[in-house]
Amino acid sequence: MTKIRLLWPRKTQVLIFGELGVSFLRKAVPKQYTTEVLPLRDGLPVAVRGSFLIRYLINCVRQKLSFRQAYFSALIDEFKPRAIVTFVDNNSILGVYGELHSDVLVISIQNALRGAASIKNQVGRAPLYFSFGDITKELFYETKSSYQRIESVGSLLLGLYLAENDFGQDAYDLVFISGYRESSLNDKSGGHSYEYCKALMDANGSIFTHLLRYAKDHCRKVAVLAKGKVANEGEHYAEEREFYQELALGSEFTLVSTVKDTFKSYRTTLNANLVITINSTLAYEVLSVGRKTLFGWVSNTDLESHKEAVRYTKYPPESLVLNNDSYEEFQEKVTALIDLRPEDYESVIEEYKSKCVNQDINNPPHMVIEREIRRHIEQDH
Known part of the structure; x- marks a missing residue:
């Protein structure tokens, strides 16, 4: 049964659509403007007003919107916003809303790497879309997805972190960004998604064991930035911790917590001597500001059949991408990057x-x- 969350919307100048990244989005809104949040988690939001029901019916009958689109458009209207911002960029609700309300500024901010399928099936229609970079623009063109305007502006979170912090202190030696996903290991459906995730996890394990071997051979220290986000420093998902402990076979490494709504992941990777990853958005972010990064998307041959898996590694120089799962290539490229001025x-x-x-x-x-x-x-005005 769907849980209901009652709302009493207040008129606002800026509406934040969804709780995702709300503390960061507030920092991008001019302080003199009133701000409200339309919550999307913990139940279906329902406005306790007759005007909400009337707007919903009008959207269904006159505008011929889908039930979902009509519902959330009516809900947004109850706040009477002049501008809307969101980190929930993989949906079409705000794109449609922006088309129907040209007097309202609607901004969708990319928060993770997107593949062609995500752009086509989840985004579909975008408002003013602030993307990470030009690859995202190309995906919109390829999938013929509509948008009002696309601007390649980079990462909001990275920008906020760098505005207040320095980096490059090499507080960590070798940092591996975990690609662990418990759901992929437990999925027994055998479908395309399972095969893809299984290959991804195989590559994740292969790179991690290579890294431990390299650290032992070259007297280096390894830190693993956890995939699972936790509430407090020092906490970890037990399954992820056990996964790496079993692979390590007693070898030393540090599992670094990824704490929700903090900049911990940026602090860890930006202060690493070298960052190693399979498919992390974070790695491309730190690469953009000059941090040494090695990608392992094609370190497992099973991944090469997945176009989305290798799209982003078509562009960087060969020295930053692993071409096979051999330890010899791994050792050669890690050493070369560490030694590079x-x-x-x-x-x-x-x-x-x-x-x-x-x-x-x-x-x-x-x-x-x-x-x-x-x-x-x-x-x-």
């Missing part, structure tokens, strides 16, 4: 680093969003 590494990645995440330290996404909101609201 920062200025030489910058030359290697210069052409590619902004392709996936177009990060401009001097013009971060939160400032771009703030200007966009202020410009729209002030032009009405």
Whole structure:
């Protein structure tokens, strides 16, 4: 049975659609504007007003919207916003809303790497879309998905972190970004998704064991940035911890907590000597600001049959991508990256680093969003 969450919407200048990343989104909204949040978790939101029901019926009958679209459009209208921002970028609700309400600024902010299937089936129609980089733009073109406007502005969270923190202190030696997914291991359906996730987990295990061997051979320390997000520092999902402990066979490594609604993951990776990953969005973010990164998407031959798996590794130089699952190649490329001087590494990645995440330290996404909101609201006065 669907849980109901009663709401009493208040008129606001800026509406945040969904709780995802709300603490970060607030930092991108000019402080002088009123802000409300439309919650999407913990039950179906229902506005306790007759006007909400009337709006819903009008949307269904006159606008001929789907029941879901009509419902959330009516719910948004109860807040009477001048601007809407969201981190829930993989849905079409706000794209349709923006088309029907040209007087409302609607901004959707990319929060993770998106494949063609996600853009086509989940996003479909986008409002003003602030993407990580040009690869996302290309996906919109390829899938013929509609949008009002797309701007490649980089990562909002990375921009917020860099606005207040330095990086490059090498507090960590070798950091492996975990790709562990308990659901993929327990999925016995045997479908395409299972095969894909199984291959991904095989690659994850292969790279981790190579990393432990390398650390032992070269007197290095390994830190694993956990995939599962927890509430407090030092906490971990038991299944993920046990997964790596079993693979380690007694070898030393540190499992670093990924704490919800904090910048812990950025602090860990930006202060690493080298970041190693299978498919993490975070790795492309830190690459965009010059951190040494090695990708293992094609380290397992099963992954090569999945176009989405290798799309993002078509662009970086070969020295940043593993071509097979051999330890010899792993050792060679890790050593070469560690020994590479920062200025030489910058030359290697210069052409590619902004392709996936177009990060401009001097013009971060939160400032771009703030200007966009202020410009729209002030032009009405």
